[in-house]
Amino acid sequence: xxxxxxxxxxxxxxxxxxxxxxxxxxxxSRYFDExxxxxxxxxxxxxxxxxxxxxxxxxxxxxxxKKKKEGPSISFQRLAFTSEILSWGDVGLWLxxxxxxxxxxxxxxTGTPEQKERFLSRYRxxxxxxxxxxxxxxxxxxxxxxxxRTTAVQDGEEWILNGEKIFVTAGNKALVDSDGFxxxxxxxxxxxxxxxxxxxxxxxxTPGCSVTTMEHKLGIRSSDTVSILLQDCRIxxxxxxxxxxxVTKKKKTEKGFxxxxxxxxxxxxxxxxxxxxxxxxxxxLLKEMLQExxxxxxxxxxxxxxxxxxxxVVDMETMLRSTWLLTVKAMWLADERKANTIAASxxxxxxxxxxVKITQRAVELMGPLGYSREHLLEKWFRDAKINDLYEGTGxxxxxxxxxxxxxxxxxxxx
Amino acid sequence: xxxxxxxxxxxxxxxxVERYAANDVREAAREAEESxxxxxxxxxKGWEMGVLQxxxxxxxxxxxxxxxxxxxxxxxxxxxxxxxxxxxxxxxxAYVMPILYSGTEAQKEELIPPVIEAEWKPYVAALIESxxxxxxxxxxxxxxxxxxxxxxxxxxxxVPFADQAESFLVYAALDGKTQAFIVxxxxxxxxxxxxxxxxxxxxxxxxxxxLEDVSVPMDARLGxxxxxxxxxxxxxxxxxxxxxxxxxxxxxxxxxxxxxxxxEVWGKPIAQRQSIAFMLAEMAIEVESNRLxxxxxxxxxxxxxxxxxxxxxxxxxxxxxxMSVTDRAVQVLGGHGYIREHPVELWMRNGRGISTFAxxxxx
Numbered sequence: 167x168x169x170x171x172x173x174x175x176x177x178x179x180x181x182x183x184x185x186x187x188x189x190x191x192x193x194x195s196r197y198f199d200e201x202x203x204x205x206x207x208x209x210x211x212x213x214x215x216x217x218x219x220x221x222x223x224x225x226x227x228x229x230x231x232k233k234k235k236e237g238p239s240i241s242f243q244r245l246a247f248t249s250e251i252l253s254w255g256d257v258g259l260w261l262x263x264x265x266x267x268x269x270x271x272x273x274x275x276t277g278t279p280e281q282k283e284r285f286l287s288r289y290r291x292x293x294x295x296x297x298x299x300x301x302x303x304x305x306x307x308x309x310x311x312x313x314x315r316t317t318a319v320q321d322g323e324e325w326i327l328n329g330e331k332i333f334v335t336a337g338n339k340a341l342v343d344s345d346g347f348x349x350x351x352x353x354x355x356x357x358x359x360x361x362x363x364x365x366x367x368x369x370x371x372t373p374g375c376s377v378t379t380m381e382h383k384l385g386i387r388s389s390d391t392v393s394i395l396l397q398d399c400r401i402x403x404x405x406x407x408x409x410x411x412x413v414t415k416k417k418k419t420e421k422g423f424x425x426x427x428x429x430x431x432x433x434x435x436x437x438x439x440x441x442x443x444x445x446x447x448x449x450x451l452l453k454e455m456l457q458e459x460x461x462x463x464x465x466x467x468x469x470x471x472x473x474x475x476x477x478x479v480v481d482m483e484t485m486l487r488s489t490w491l492l493t494v495k496a497m498w499l500a501d502e503r504k505a506n507t508i509a510a511s512x513x514x515x516x517x518x519x520x521x522v523k524i525t526q527r528a529v530e531l532m533g534p535l536g537y538s539r540e541h542l543l544e545k546w547f548r549d550a551k552i553n554d555l556y557e558g559t560g561x562x563x564x565x566x567x568x569x570x571x572x573x574x575x576x577x578x579x580x
Numbered sequence: 581x582x583x584x585x586x587x588x589x590x591x592x593x594x595x596x597v598e599r600y601a602a603n604d605v606r607e608a609a610r611e612a613e614e615s616x617x618x619x620x621x622x623x624x625k626g627w628e629m630g631v632l633q634x635x636x637x638x639x640x641x642x643x644x645x646x647x648x649x650x651x652x653x654x655x656x657x658x659x660x661x662x663x664x665x666x667x668x669x670x671x672x673x674a675y676v677m678p679i680l681y682s683g684t685e686a687q688k689e690e691l692i693p694p695v696i697e698a699e700w701k702p703y704v705a706a707l708i709e710s711x712x713x714x715x716x717x718x719x720x721x722x723x724x725x726x727x728x729x730x731x732x733x734x735x736x737x738x739v740p741f742a743d744q745a746e747s748f749l750v751y752a753a754l755d756g757k758t759q760a761f762i763v764x765x766x767x768x769x770x771x772x773x774x775x776x777x778x779x780x781x782x783x784x785x786x787x788x789x790x791l792e793d794v795s796v797p798m799d800a801r802l803g804x805x806x807x808x809x810x811x812x813x814x815x816x817x818x819x820x821x822x823x824x825x826x827x828x829x830x831x832x833x834x835x836x837x838x839x840x841x842x843x844e845v846w847g848k849p850i851a852q853r854q855s856i857a858f859m860l861a862e863m864a865i866e867v868e869s870n871r872l873x874x875x876x877x878x879x880x881x882x883x884x885x886x887x888x889x890x891x892x893x894x895x896x897x898x899x900x901x902x903m904s905v906t907d908r909a910v911q912v913l914g915g916h917g918y919i920r921e922h923p924v925e926l927w928m929r930n931g932r933g934i935s936t937f938a939x940x941x942x943x
Contacts, residue, residue, distance in 0.1 A: 168649050169583045170879045466892050468715045484897040491872035495584045512865045568857035571864050579852050
């Protein structure tokens with residue numbers, strides 16, 4: 167039965183999240199934008215202790231937390247709300263949230279119960295812990311993971327990793343600032359193409375794994391983006407996520423690879439939700455600033471009777487709401503354990519478009535106010551753009567949607 | 581709890597309407613458009629699907645419970661076949677639903693059963709007015725209180741089947757507030773004008789009507805002496821046409837997609853070119869996301885929430901979707917899309933009218 171009623175449990179966490187966003191994030195939003203690479207420990211410690219009190223957090227969903235038998239799962243949906251609200255607070259800080267980031271999501275989506283326990287239990291410790299996912303290499307972004315050059319070679323009970331990853335979100339926090347881990351995508355059979363690609367977990371402190379560069383970025387400046395160098399980095403054999411099958415059999419199978427790609431079905435709506443948090447923040451501030459100038463938005467009028475500003479705002483609200491509902495649907499499908507690849511890519515495409523459009527228009531509409539660093543509009547304009555780039559650019563996600571609706575393989579449509 | 585899945589009962593209705601839309605409506609659509617006539621048997625078959633009847637409680641002659649969600653699901657499925665024919669089948673809904681939403685008990689008992697219990701008959705709403713800045717909240721047609729009732733003066737447009745109407749529900753401003761009145765086609769001072777010539781929906785006969793001091797009795801006013809609050813009717817009107825816009829957009833996507841896989845250029849299907857594939861992806865994304873706005877507005881109507889803003893956003897989104905998706909469907913077909921052999925040019929013409937058509941059907 168079609169319903170848009172927010173589950174009570176989400177309603178409760180929304181109130182908490184909103185308080186955090188408003189009181190812990192917004193007041194320091196500008197400071198951390200202007201002090202790149204400074205770590206927002208206050209926020210981090212607060213989130214860590216509150217997550218411990220609530221029994222988990224971050225991107226972790228019911229599957230590795232204690233599964234409750236009562237009622238259908240809503241943990242992916244709740245995650246969308248968390249991502250949206252905390253990104254409304256400050257997206258850079260949201261990306262600094264300890265206890266389960268993209269690396270955790272990968273382990274969660276593809277790990278065995280033992281692996282989940284081994285890698286994810288650290289979130290329950292005394293100190294905040296971060297994780298990261300390393301996929302991109304300098305020669306290829308969207309062509310990943312098919313063109314991975316980082317290698318993993320089996321040596322007895324270990325894998326030896328070699329290569330370099332770039333653009334790793336929170337990589338420094340995961341490897342240097344905490345006892346976290348990074349999920350590294352590497353090939354176990356360079357001849358096999360993408361069938362040979364697997365994610366591996368590399369824990370902080372592993373010899374041969376080091377952070378080399380910290381990027382200086384357009385936005386999301388409180389979140390570190392690093393390069394990771396792997397030089398004869400040895401990890402236990404059990405740190406491979408998904409089946410190592412392609413090496414043991416001569417017949418090549420993409421099963422392990424496809425399983426690993428399931429990560430994105432969860433992380434794309436998560437990024438979409440984050441984008442929409444920025445978009446909502448922008449729209450709300452825009453309306454507030456207009457109201458201060460005595461401009462009211464009259465809903466319900468035909469376009470021929472609206473002012474340009476009214477038309478802009480109504481269009482923004484329309485695109486924001488429709489994309490949000492699609493994002494909730496993508497997460498609802500995940501909770502229902504139904505295929506959500508199309509919905510995940512769809513909401514990611516549109517959220518990337520929408521947040522960029524809304525933030526760019528808001529800066530334009532507010533003129534000198536929008537362009538000024540006195541207000542956060544210009545910051546959100548900069549923060550917004552990353553959402554059309556990471557977790558697959560808008561174009562790569564369009565390609566995914568197109569292939570699915572056209573029932574084309576990647577050979578037929580690339 | 582969120583859910584994006586129709587109930588089994590709704591699924592059955594959707595399936596039935598989809599079959600009608602594909603096998604009957606779509607088959608007849610082009611000829612109806614060119615000839616300006618919809619076979620009465622086709623309308624009757626659509627009427628017998630019972631979409632409206634299922635939305636009316638038993639006490640008023642129906643066999644169901646009012647559900648705007650069920651209504652939009654059916655409206656989308658039917659408009660997938662053809663917008664004009666869907667509007668024709670659902671024409672009586674714009675007469676019945678306002679009475680069901682806002683009529684007095686006596687009005688419901690007297691006015692609804694004759695529509696619902698019979699074969700399809702043109703009980704019609706006269707809502708739209710021919711002004712560029714017309715909108716549902718503001719009527720230029722004026723109602724004045726008289727000794728025995730009300731007097732109506734003004735002009736209405738886009739009134740379907742006005743030449744054969746059984747009864748009209750005429751909207752007019754009473755002291756600046758939008759109200760509605762039941763008007764008999766035989767009323768003195770009521771004139772039905774020429775059939776309108778429009779950009780699209782040629783299959784649907786629409787007319788202007790003129791009211792000159794048309795007298796109606798006291799009990800002709802919807803909601804009785806206190807009248808009614810038009811907001812939920814406006815929301816219903818916007819949500820319904822938005823649902824139809826989504827259905828038509830989906831039709832355009834469903835038509836362009838296999839065409840693009842079939843049509844070759846330089847040795848491979850155009851769908852294997854990103855410029856076409858991305859257009860199709862974006863069309864699908866717009867249909868999927870804007871459909872949810874419609875569902876949410878309908879759900880709010882059923883949940884007795886104020887759906888005014890949600891319905892307005894739904895119509896805004898669906899109207900833009902209809903225009904952009906149908907336009908792109910023509911684009912994907914290239915020159916062939918411009919030829920009346922294919923339906924995409926018709927959908928593109930219909931697509932431009934979505935925001936104008938609000939109020940021609942209701943759920």
